[in-house]
């Protein structure tokens with residue numbers, strides 16, 4: 309990129325571009341960018357920004373962030389802390405404590421290699437450990453909420469470090485205390501997962517994964533085989549980061565699967581003129597695949613091409629920066645999809661990534 313000629317634009321150019329730190333490759337400059345490689349550095353960076361009254365953005369792998377083209381007018385703290393500890397928790401149980409900046413999939417791989425079950429279905433999810441409790445990451449029937457025992461945090465309100473036990477994290481589908489309860493209050497420093505030494509994973513719930521593994525839905529398979537099966541299925545959907553594949557220049561699923569009442573489902577089925585796939589989501593509630601709604605509202609894979617922001621050619625739920633897109637382009641595409649699904653089915657889709665400086 310050529311260096312701009314005006315002093316003002318040169319100053320902006322020298323600021324850290326957040327596009328370099330997000331998997332979408334989007335996001336303007338950070339006013340201040342700090343890297344925290346230890347818990348002490350993380351704590352100091354947060355205290356300094358808070359004392360100066362600066363807005364703070366915690367950044368892990370940038371795989372669940374949509375940041376404005378104008379960037380972030382505050383301090384971005386890139387969390388790259390390291391540390392992984394295995395502690396015997398009695399019998400077949402092991403507590404695995406990982407620092408916030410540990411790359412998530414490396415931790416999953418280490419646990420699977422150690423013969424521990426509980427994280428294998430979460431293989432291939434990009435990003436760092438510290439973000440996993442934020443939206444209670446999940447895939448193929450597993451969620452981190454099922455195995456997290458505690459989340460260690462800095463409470464920015466009091467400046468103290470404390471352990472938040474699982475029961476206080478208010479985990480729900482792609483949500484938690486940290487995401488929508490009290491967003492921004494807590495800085496995750498490490499997370500403890502309680503895993504079980506077991507050869508076989510839990511019964512496989514997803515037909516596509518079962519087919520990949522050559523088992524029936526409901527059958528069990530070895531933990532290591534589940535990991536390789538999940539990676540294979542995810543790879544075909546562009547859900548494993550691959551620098552050579554523009555479909556993976558995304559934030560993963562852009563929308564959550566809407567949870568509907570039975571009455572809302574009846575309305576959607578009337579609009580669809582037929583049955584709609586659904587999963588049980590608690591008493592009187594069903595979860596409907598957002599991908600199904602998007603496809604049946606007329607948005608096919610690749611929608612938006614040859615524009616720079618488009619629906620992934622492999623997965624309807626991922627919106628990708630095919631090259632040269634801006635955040636404004638991506639949001640225009642997202643708004644078009646939200647409006648289309650609302651018109652077709654009366655359901656308003658909710659974005660899954662955290663939006664910084666922008667709204668849908």
Ligand SMILES: Cc1cc2nc3c(=O)[nH]c(=O)nc-3n(C[C@H](O)[C@H](O)[C@H](O)COP(=O)(O)OP(=O)(O)OC[C@H]3O[C@@H](n4cnc5c(N)ncnc54)[C@H](O)[C@@H]3O)c2cc1C
Nearest residue numbers: 368369370371372435436438439445446447496559560662
């Ligand atoms: C190809 C692809 C596939 C994906 N597949 C899945 C999937 O199957 N399931 C799923 O659930 N998600 C998925 N995601 C979304 C994403 O990978 C996860 O949400 C992941 O946990 C985000 O981690 P990160 O480190 O990149 O977080 P970031 O994007 O850096 O941050 C996400 C949020 O967490 C906050 N945060 C980050 N670190 C901390 C910290 N230490 N303390 C407090 N807050 C913090 C940020 O401020 C932000 O609000 C996918 C994304 C991509 C690109």
